[in-house]
Amino acid sequence: MVETVAAVNREPTDKEIRLVIAASSAGTIFEWYDFFIYGTLAALIGAAFFPSDNETLEILLVWAGFAVGFGFRPLGAILFGFLGDRLGRKYTFLVTVTLMGIATAGVGLIPSASSIGMAAPIIVIGLRILQGLALGGEYGGAAIYVAEHAPPEKRGxxxxxxxxxxxxxxxxSILVVIxxxxxxxxxxxxxxxxxxxFLLSIVLLGISLWMRLKLSESPVFQAMKAAGETSANPFKESLTYPGNPKRIFVALFGITGVLTTIWYTAFFSGLSFLRGPMRVDxxxxxxxxxIAGAIAMSFYLVVGKWSDRVGRKKPIIIGAAAALALLFPIFWGIGALANPGxxxxxxxxxxxxxxxxCEYDPFAEIQASPCGRVLQDLTALGVPYTIDNDPASGLSIGSATYAYDDIPDNTRRAIVQGWLETNGYDFTRQFPPLVSIVGIIGLLLVLGMLSALTFGSVAALLSEMFPAKIRYSSMSIPYHIGAGYLGGFLPLIAGYIVAMTGDAYAGLWYxxxxxxxxxIVAWWGLPDGPPRDFKDGEQTPPVTPSFP
Structure with a gap:
């Protein structure tokens, strides 16, 4: 046992650290690729598996399927957190990346709804559930594995x-689609x-497994196992360990809730906003x-390194406060540059x-009234509108008014679009001038910086918040509840708000x-000052790497 403890308490070589970071990061990239490719191809997924005459319903069903995967992430966090704290970090995230790769490839093999009917969306949802379970175990394993190899002063x-x-x-995911x-x-x-x-994920799975099989177990877990200090029931202890309920609450709302909604607003809302109501090519x-995402990746490294010096709390507070001040102006600016007409x-x-x-139900296949069907068309066209309580039927566009009661359903959409075009609306795909494109990328980079401020130091922060023997479970559970429900449901909730209000920007209120x-929670609950390892004055300190 002395030899085992001594072996894990030595400082890893630079080569070992590079391998740990490269293998963990590559696996994380591939696993999130598998998860995000579904959202990147949302429109085509909708046409293949969730066909509907209501275009808004079709895309909402796609986002509902997206949300289902996120909804099962907490269960994956509980399952794989238990295994990670009991059996080890390495083998647990080998299982998660394998499960994710197989489930993602499966989506690419499912026949369309036109071939097998309702079985198609049911199978898709089943595979999304498997993806959610896998992702629930992946992030915590990769983050902890790197954190437990890193010297404290470079952990961020x-x-x-x-x-x-x-x-x-x-x-x-975008690069492959392009x-x-x-x-x-x-x-x-x-x-x-x-x-x-989707089928490419099999190749990525092979690369990821090859890299991760070269890794050894985390030194912290090896030391705990050698000392007989692993947890008998990590899930139960995560909920009962002194001080953990408060830490889980802060991790859920003050950390994950902030970072995940900003992240999905920056990237997925930005993607759907430009493709949808702004009608950009x-x-x-x-x-x-x-371009914006590739550049923004470097922001996370800068923020992580900065947090090693100033602490984990400051970047998160700055990023959250800046997001509250800037989200609407940024999206207004993107809209003005993308489609000023x-x-x-x-x-x-x-x-x-x-x-x-005059009511519109985004989840109805057929609207209950002629007015509702007109609202469905306006929503699908991405144009803002207001509803007047006047009982007389009419569609007013500027000074012109049109009657819609007697329009056949099969021609209504084309007729409404024609009325709008007559009054100056342009529904051709937009290709803004170069200066506007550069401006949009610049605003997307600002969103990327807001995300980096609230996300860049989080793996280190969550690893430091919880005792080592239940760290995998304790950080994964709140992270994946927050990311799964507060973030994963964002495209669905924001899309529903936009559909109900006719305002392309209204989804930002979520x-x-x-x-x-x-x-508020982060300000109250996160520790001030420089980073520090978990310590509980009434408990035996957990085993942590000791570097000479």
């Missing part, structure tokens, strides 16, 4: 590579080419997100809808509410 910097890898998975679109005709890509990015949108048309020719039972509450 070393673990920031894991945080940057989450963005890396998103960037890789490559496929370049090599495959638009018709073939829509028909079958979209499946290739899809390939151009992907290139802008690719839309804003001009909305001001010159505002849209007002009147009529009996992010504002979660971040506002999280800022």
């Amino acid at each position: 910097f070393y673990t920031s590579f894991i945080q940057a890898s989450v963005v890396g998975g998103f960037v890789l 490559a496929c679109r370049t090599l495959i005709s638009p018709e073939d890509f829509a028909a079958w080419g979209w499946r290739i990015p 899809e390939t151009l949108v992907e290139w802008m997100l690719l 839309l804003q001009a048309s909305a001001q010159v020719a505002p849209i007002t809808v009147t009529g009996p039972r 992010t504002m509410a979660v971040v506002g509450f999280g800022l």
Whole structure:
């Protein structure tokens, strides 16, 4: 036993540290790629597995499937957190990356709903559940593995590579989609080419396993195991360990709630906002997100390293406060640069809808009233509108008024679009001038910096917040509840708010509410001052690496 403890208390060599960071980060990139490719190809996923005459319902069903995967992340955190604290960090995240790769490839093999009917979306949801379980175990394992190899004074910097890898998975998903679109005709890509990015996960799985099999177990876990100090029931102890309920509450709302809603607003809301209501050319949108995401990855490393000097709390507080002040102005700026004609048309020719039972249900296949069906068309076209309680049916566009009661359903959408175009609305795909493209990328980078401030130091912070013997479970549970429900449901909730209000910017209020509450919790609950390892004055300090 003396030899074992001495072996794990030596300082890792630079080569060992590089391998730990590279293998953990690569696996994280591949696993998040697997998860994000579903969102990146949302429109095609909807057409293949959730077809509907209501375009808004179709995309909401896709986001609901996206949310289902996130909803099962906490269960994965409990399951794999238990295994990680009982059996070890290394083998647990070998299992998670394998499960994720197989589930993702499976999506690319499912026949469309036109071939097998309702079985298609059911199978997709089942595979999303497996992905959610896998991801629930992946992040905690990779973050802790790096944190427990890192010297304390560099823990924020070393673990920031894991945080940057989450963005890396998103960037890789876009890069693969762009490559496929370049090599495959638009018709073939829509028909079958979209499946290739899913099938590619088998190759990424092989690379990830090859790299991770070279790793040894975490020195902290080896020392705990040698000393007989591993937890008998990590899940139970996570909930009962002195002080842990408060730490879990702070980790859930003050850390994860903040970082995850800002992250998904920055990248997924930015993606859907530009593609959808702003009607920017899809390939151009992907290139802008690719460039912004690739550059933004470096921000996470800078913030992680900065947190080693100033502490973990300061970047999170600054990022959350800045997000509250800047989110709406940033998206207003993106909208003005991406499609200025839309804003001009909305001001010159505002849209007002009147009529009996003038209500729109985004989840209804067929709206209950003619007015609701007009609202469905306006929502699908991405134009803002207001509803007047006047019982007389009519669609007012600026000074012009049109009757819609007698329009056949199969031609209504085209007729409504024609009315709008007559009054100055332009529904062609937008390709902004270069200066506007640069401006949009710049604003996306600001969103990336807000995300980096609230995310870059989090792996180190969560590792330091909890005792080592229940660290995997204790940090994974609140992280994946927050990321799974507060963040994973963001596209669905924000999309529903936009559909109900007719305001392309209204979905941001969800992010504002979660971040506002999280800022209060973080201010109250996060420790001030320089970073420090977990210590509990009434408990025996956990085993941590001792570097001479």
